[in-house]
Amino acid sequence: MSSSPGLLQPNTRFRDRYxxxxVIKSGGMGAVYEVLDEVTATPRALKVMLPSLLDSEELRARFALEARVTGSIESDHIVRTSDAGIDEATGTPFLVMELLRGEELGSLIKKRGALPPEDVALYLFQASLALDKTHAAGIIHRDLKPDNLFVTVRDDGSPCVKILDFGIAKVIEQHHASTLTRQMIGTPVYMSPEQIRAERNVGPRADIHGLGHVAYTLxxxxxxxxxxxxxxxxPYLLAAELLRGPQEPPSVRAARRRSATLPKEFDAWFFRATALKPDDRFERASAAIDALAAAFGVPLPRVPRIVLLPDRPPPPAGPSPTAPTQPSQAVQAAGFADVPTVTVPELVKTPVSRHSLRPHPAPSPLPPSRPESSRPEIPPEPSRPELSQRAPLSGVAPSRTTPSLGEPSRPSLGEPSRRPGPEPTSRRERPPQRRFxxxxxxxxxxxxxxxxxxxxVDEGRAYLDDFRSxxxxxxxxxxxxxxLADIADFPPQRPDVSPYVEQTMAFAAGNGMRRAANLVNSALSKMQISRLSAAMGLxxxxxxxxxxxxxxWLFKG
Structure with a gap:
């Protein structure tokens, strides 16, 4: 067997069993194969990952815990894992899962266009049942999107949605947190504000936010x-816009851009599901989809619901069964490709294609509110998180300090001797990167x-020192x-890096800088620049x- 997870050849055996x-799918982090379990004579999907993704004992322990906890949850709507571990001979992390036949919802809407409300409600209802169970077990998916919802067909011909990518994306996120990339990791257009800000304690309602955006997309x-x-x-400017939250009612936007018709009741539902504050969102995934079905007046199956404890984020330290943020899914079998960047899926404007579904008896729906204004009445609007001043500098000291994306608090500025940000627990002796x-x-x-x-952190420190020098x-x-600061390609930084950038501002403002100008991408419109300046307080x-x-402007004012 080859030691590279991308080079398993047909008719070779993995771990003397599979x-x-x-090959089903290959990407920058590993590959997915169709294999035959020779012990049970059962077709399976084998996912192998690069050994470098789990290059520490902590990550290996987290991976094992994720696989155990997710595998212990019984649900028709979660891909079943039958085997997982680290291959001793190669150090390769692997998962053995059920082999799926069907199609991802992301692929489906590219081919067929928007889906009818009754289909969307049924698909997301099934996904919500799985999310209720995983949330009760302390597992958060963190990367819900159409590409991670796979539709297969039961023996009776009815559709069955399975959520892909439970159990590994969190450890991949941890891996990427310690590496540098010029692209934003994850799927920002579905991310909750707390994920974009890189908060440590992301709770189950991040998945509720994702469901809201998935519903709109479908x-x-x-x-x-x-x-x-x-x-x-x-990516920085996109993140700034996402952190403001949805402003235009979804029914208005859908009609303007796609000539799609959504009821006003959906506006109220969407604004609640995607509220900036987690506490303002629905408490449970299934409650959110019940309300979605009621907004469209479509029936859902009657099933018993589990009762969750009050929503609370997972503990911040130690191996914890929180789930993935990063991987992208494709084809049949929970395969992943390279981590996605800040792009939206290719859009195919094909006519709506309705699927025939068996009617189900409807539960007693709770009537949604019917506000008369264009934007529905929802719980008090969450306060909007302010944006960080990154490399941009103002010639006049700002009247307020603006926290960085993902930074819970700001250290005092203007103290040249202070080293902001936590020191790494273990730092390699290596020269810092220089992306500046x-x-x-x-x-x-x-x-x-x-x-x-x-x-x-090393690069942030090097930048501060070089700026001062x-x-x-x-x-x-x-x-x-x-x-003159060129910030066109400077995305949001990690919370432990942002203070170094901020200290350059304090140093400049406190040492006689006359004026500062910021270069942004030439593709930006005046309106976009106006939004950016307002959001950043510059x-x-x-x-x-x-x-x-x-x-x-610098010289003439």
Whole structure:
């Protein structure tokens, strides 16, 4: 057997038990195969992952715990795991699962367009039953999207939805948290605000938020955020928009963009499901889908419901059975591909194709509120999280400090001797990465800054030191100095990195910087720049799309 998880050949055996039949899916983190369990003569799906994904004892322990806990939950709507572990010979993590025949909902809507409400309600109702059980066990999926909902068919011909990717994405998220990438990890257009802010304690209601956006996508044929994802080129700017939460009623947006008709009752449901504050969302997944069915007046099957304890996030430390954020799913068998970037699925504008479903007796629905305003009445609107000032700098000290994305609190600024952010528990002796450039032009007095990609703590520290050093060169000239910051490719940073960026602002503001300009992507419209400046608390006139315009403003004001 090859030691590479991407190179298992047909007719080879894995762990002396599973004969490889074919490759189902391969990607940057591993591969999925159809195999034959020679002990039981049963076709299975074998998922193998890169050994580097679990390069510590803590991650290996978490992986084993995830597989055990998820495998112990009995549900028709969760892919069953029959075997899992670490292959001793190669160090390869693996999962053996039931082999599915069918199609992902993401693939289905690309082919057929929007789905009828009765289908959407039934599919999400089945998914909600699984989520109620996993949430009761302390497991959060964290990456609900149409590509992670797989539709198969029972023996009686009725559809059966299974949720993919329980049990591994959390450990993959932990792996990516310690590596650098220039792309946002996960599926941002379905992420809850607390996930975008990278909060430590993400609770079950993050999945409720995901269900809300999945429902819109299935009903309309594109994500709610498709317009922003198409027009905003920077992950940072997209995250800033997502953190504001939905503003336009979904019925209005669906009609404007796709000529789709959604009832006003859906607006109230959607705004509650995707509320910025977790406590303002539905308490349980099944309660959310009950309300969705009532909004459309479609029936759902009668089934007993489990009762959950009050919603609370999982404990912050130690191996905990929280589930995945990252992987992308495709084809039959819970396969994963490369981690997705900030893009929306390819959209196919085909006519709605209705599926024939057997009618089910309806429960007594709770009538939704019918507000007269364009935006439905919902619980008091959650406070909107403010956005971080990253590399952008203002020539005038801001009247308020704006916390960084994902940062619960801000350290005091302007103390050159302080090292912000937690020290890594174990740091390798290696030079820091340099995804930044700082250059002092002594002729013009401009400090040119370009920042991009995701940083670790070492790189944040190196940036702060380099900024101070180069700025000191200009300070020694005894004349006005300026900052020109290119932030077009600088996405949200980890909470332990953000303070280093913020200290550059404090240093500049406290050491005579006259003015600062920010370069953003040339594809941004004036409206988008206006939104960005308002969200960040910076003057709109400090944002430019060309260096010439920025320099002219710096010197002339």
């Amino acid at each position: 004969r490889v039949l074919r 009903l309309v044929g594109e994500t709610y955020w498709a317009e922003q994802a198409e027009s905003i080129p920077s 450039q700082v250059r002092a032009d002594t002729t013009t007095g401009v400090l040119h800054v370009k920042v991009w990609g995701f940083w670790d 180069k700025a000191s060169t200009l300070l020694g000239l005894g004349k006005p100095w300026y900052v 003057p709109e006139y400090s944002f430019f799309t060309t260096e010439a315009d920025a320099l002219a």
